[in-house]
Amino acid sequence: MTTITHRLPQKRHLVTDLPGPRSAELTERRRSSVPTAVGSAAPVYAVDADGGIIVDVDGNSLIDLASGIAVTGVGASNPAVAEAVATQAHHFTHTCFMVSPYEGYVAVAEKLNEITPGDHDKRTALFNSGAEAVENAIKIARLATGRSAVVAFDHAYHGRTNLTMALTAKSIPYKHNFGPFAPEVYRMPMSYPFRDDTGVDGVAAAERAIGMIDKQITADSLAAVIVEPIQGEGGFIVPAPGFLPTLAAWCRENGVVFIADEVQSGFCRTGDWFACEHEGVIPDLITMAKGIAGGMPLSAVTGRTELMEAVHPGGLGGTYGGNPVACAAALAAIEQMSSLDLNARARQIGEIALAALSSAAESLADQGHGVIGEVRGRGAMVAVELVKPGTTEPDPELAKAAAAHAFSRGVVVLTCGTYGNILRLLPPLVIDDDLLREALDIVIEAQTPA
Missing domain, CATH: 3.90.1150.10 (Aspartate Aminotransferase, domain 1)
Incomplete structure (x- = not known):
């Protein structure tokens, strides 16, 4: 890593009891x-x-040791990010890309199309939060396939909105008494090496889930499988080798959209740009947020062009999605990730x-x-x-x-x-x-x- 000169002394120093x-x-x-x-x-x-x-x-x-929950990977006041934010804010803070577009949005989309896994043709849409990216990925998968069912996994966390609460596994504090939740969401067992039975390796864990999908849903009713390549809130669970590739291959064979939720694990957090790269998994859609913009609110869905373009004009968007200040921050943050x-x-x-x-x-x-x-x-x-x-x-x-x-x-x-x-x-x-x-x-x- 390039040597970094920090603005603040990098020393723990307590002058009061905590909290002061x-x-x-x-x-x-x-x-x-x-x-x-x-x-x-x-x-x-x-x-x-x-x-x-x-x-x-x-x-x-x-x-x-928190980074604002994996957000400030490049630092909470990275000079390049701070300068990009200030410069963009000096010119304009908002026009709404759906009203009067701007280059920054296009540049972020181009960069994400470049750095996300796979060399296939891609398109990117920008949003505000990880939950919003996940919701839109599900919308895209359902429209593109004409199917409605979605599979998520035990220990999953995908957000706090209604659909993402349905995808999230843990009840308290995320779901308790907030229902009813969005329908057609099915939960399958995750590969959890520390707690799985002896002999359940990654391939066996994936086959266990696939067998349950075949019995409970059937592939021809299934729009998407969504999974965190390393689960975040559920416990930083690293699935056993073979779990993700086996699931992704089954999805590809059955016309099911494979969604990698890299909201927490993306942007160099795991030592690769994205955690699914560790086993060479190429998702159909990938959701991103948190570390993308050095602390500014921004999220994205990047995916295969045929999926992204299946959505009718006006079907994706939002007033603040791809805000110009957040886009400037993202371009600077991604450059810092690369140069450092x-x-x-x-x-x-x-x-x-x-x-x-x-x-x-x-x-x-x-x-x-x-x-x-x-x-x-x-x-x-x-x-x-x-x-x-x-x-x-x-x-x-x-x-x-x-x-x-x-x-x-x-x-x-x-x-x-x-x-x-x-x-x-x-x-x-x-x-x-x-x-x-x-x-x-x-x-x-x-x-x-x-």
Whole structure:
């Protein structure tokens, strides 16, 4: 990775207990203005961020292992992105591409057509959020195939809108009492190597799902199969080798649209531009958001031209979709990913994190404190699955306590998983090695008995 000069000192530095008094004051103001339904993992209020550091209103500098949930891979104040945003905003912030179009939208579409998997002819439409991209991918697949059924998987997370809640597996907090949900969504078992029965490899797991599809739906009723190549909110589950290629091949043979949801795993996060590239899988449609624009709201669906062009004129769009400021940010962010070789950097981060956490798991097990069931991930998308000692029973309370301990020591780390027992690490791809290692030491400390 090219050496980066950071604007802020890349050091953890606490001047108050967390949260500090100014953050506590803001929390009181928040209680009278923001519903409790909108939560925050780290209750400190940011005033600055750069590289791997977040500075709060009390002057504390915390290490960021969240990246705004995989958004700020290029950094939260990347100079090239900030300059592109300011320049575009100086000229115009909005015209609506459906009213008076602009080059930035076209340029982003051209770039995504270039970097997404496959050398086939493609088209791209831009939207605002990951959920919106997923909804539009389903619309495209249904219209293009003339079929209505959609398959999603156990542990999936695809968003919070009505259709994407139907696709999402976990009830609380995402779906509970928000129904009824969109119909014709069917859920199949995922490849989950840590929890699958012995002998269920990737191919067998895919064949298990395909067999259930044949029995419950049939291919000629199925519009699309949507899957996260590495599941995000569901637990950073990396399917066993062969799972994705087997599913994709079956879809191709049966005229089913294969959708890769790369909202969280895309844009260098796993050490490739997109996670599905790891096994050479070429999706028919790919959904993107989060890391695409360095923190600006933007999402996209890129797909085979014959699918994208099947939709009638006016059938895709939205007032803010492909906002010109967000497009400028995306072009700058993607250029930074390339020029800084953030794919290579993500792989380096993965090597450091997986080695440190795996060594800690072995050491804890040797001490009779085997609470780390599995360390997994790819690139800078790493997870620790916490269990009750000597079992595979999920331990969500330990995950919650470990995240809270890390926060108290100035490290922002998130939890996730169907069972709430996963610590997930999503550091900015521009984090320094020393800062990363310090954060990992604290994460490990958080799982160690007093």
